[in-house]
Amino acid sequence: MKKLINDPSNIVDELIDGFVYTNKDRVKRIGRNTVVARIDAPIKDKVGIVIGGGAGHEPLFLEYIGKGMADAAAHGQIFAAPSASYGLEAIKAADGGKGVILLYNNYAGDVLNFDMAQDMARDEGIKVETVLIYDDISSATIEHKQDRRGTTATPIIIKIAGSASGSGMEFEELKKLLEKASFNSRSLGVSLSACTLPETGLATFSLEDDKMEFGMGLHGEAGIKKVDIMTADKATVTILDMIMADLPFKGGDEIIALVNGYGSTTRMEMFIVMKKIHEYMGEKNINIYASELGEFCTSQEMAGISITLIKLDEEIKKFYDMAADSPGYIKMARK
């Protein structure tokens, strides 16, 4: 797979420069490291929200810093965790005196390095706690939730975090809210083709042209079921049946339904999937409060989609409905 790049060893550095050029009125780079922050960070007397992880999933993570979203993001190289020192820089950039919550996807490398960053920040007297996102139901059973990976619920949970912290919510209450939002979020995807690593041009896995694989991870982690290619409707029902059973979601629930494109999937396909989600939920008497559709968390040019369902309550809805203005997620206040 050909890609429009320059020096393969310098991709993330260049992408971050391009990101800052594109959004120069609202973001800043911290030094020459792969750490970015809201231009007005730290916000005094607001709990800071720090996100981060491997690069290569754009708009995740860096495009989700901004008003009503996160304060700073630490990046690693493509599909690789940020170093602890970059995590620490992001924490410092986000700390407005009320402490910082680290909010990121549950992957071993990220946890290792962000935990070190957390310890280093605490040593400097900054209050830091972590909330992990672990929405991918394919990556471990419900009994081993701690082993579940985070995937495409992330932008919505970041949005809840940004709005709640921006509204002045105190540290402990905010942490509880984010733990609830994380617990209430469940995702599952299906892949139709692999992606290639830009540094090497090599595919992360192989998938026959007449097959699709449910539960494939964002970095090519093995899925749970490889099957013959099926229709959009059948794939959607297969995913929804599994997600619904996992929380479980039930009649009368109010949810956000999110369709994420992994990279080369068209919005045309995503809309066809969303149509089926609405029909399915109508039959189950579940109220789709809001629909989100787009490329929120990509895996380079992997083809496929994931579906995320987030169970709502009045508190989560309140913060979801507020305005957000980040490069990767903008919304007007609802109502």
Next chain:
Amino acid sequence: MKKLINDPSNIVDELIDGFVYTNKDRVKRIGRNTVVARIDAPIKDKVGIVIGGGAGHEPLFLEYIGKGMADAAAHGQIFAAPSASYGLEAIKAADGGKGVILLYNNYAGDVLNFDMAQDMARDEGIKVETVLIYDDISSATIEHKQDRRGTTATPIIIKIAGSASGSGMEFEELKKLLEKASFNSRSLGVSLSACTLPETGLATFSLEDDKMEFGMGLHGEAGIKKVDIMTADKATVTILDMIMADLPFKGGDEIIALVNGYGSTTRMEMFIVMKKIHEYMGEKNINIYASELGEFCTSQEMAGISITLIKLDEEIKKFYDMAADSPGYIKMARK
């Protein structure tokens, strides 16, 4: 190429249903036809803005209806012009008593059918005029501007149209403004791989794995130059040199710089291209007033990018800076 679809003959119908489900608080479908409008259309005493063209380029066109954007959109099947009767329906849906401007990309089939729709609407007493978008400098020489195709300047010109009409601008003045914005917009793209038609699974053209082609059209129309794969920086400079000479843009100009992904190109690559645009413009003493980056106008899963430069003046800037809220283009008011 596998795609997540159901019945290949029913793709556009399903995608529009999915679009309306996704955005049910702000758009509506007109009957069962492939025509959609703002939920509050027609807006009384506002000049209506109607857009449209072939489907398969999402978010173009239908996702650009909304506040500060267009009022209604008529769609054809994949890569095919809407019928005249759908054009007429969109005009009627958008007409709030002050007439309607048809604003769409210059392709023969679209012009033929929208011209018929325009005649039919005039017969019914609706004032209708047309402004064509013809920003693609590869598709004809400057001497034959009338043969130039419209491509990726479209969302920004729709944004200007929506904000100006929403501000109460009168019909003739609005038409002049849009003609100016269209004239001031120049684009050129480079493709790295073909796309496939979802109905047939067949590629629209072929491109060897070590080649890239400048000026390829959105439907696989032949480009102007096929070359060995080059770096992002070199490809960007090649494109910019050609666009700059075409208007021509010159030192002291103020511009919008837009990087569009055609489908499977990552935002990572787009950011690397945007970095080079900023460096290039810095050397030429051209002020990038705003940077736009994303998938604005796709060609299914084609790989590649296009760059659009739009020359600004105070009038265009004023309307560009206003808020917009459509499914495919949202921005907060600037300043």
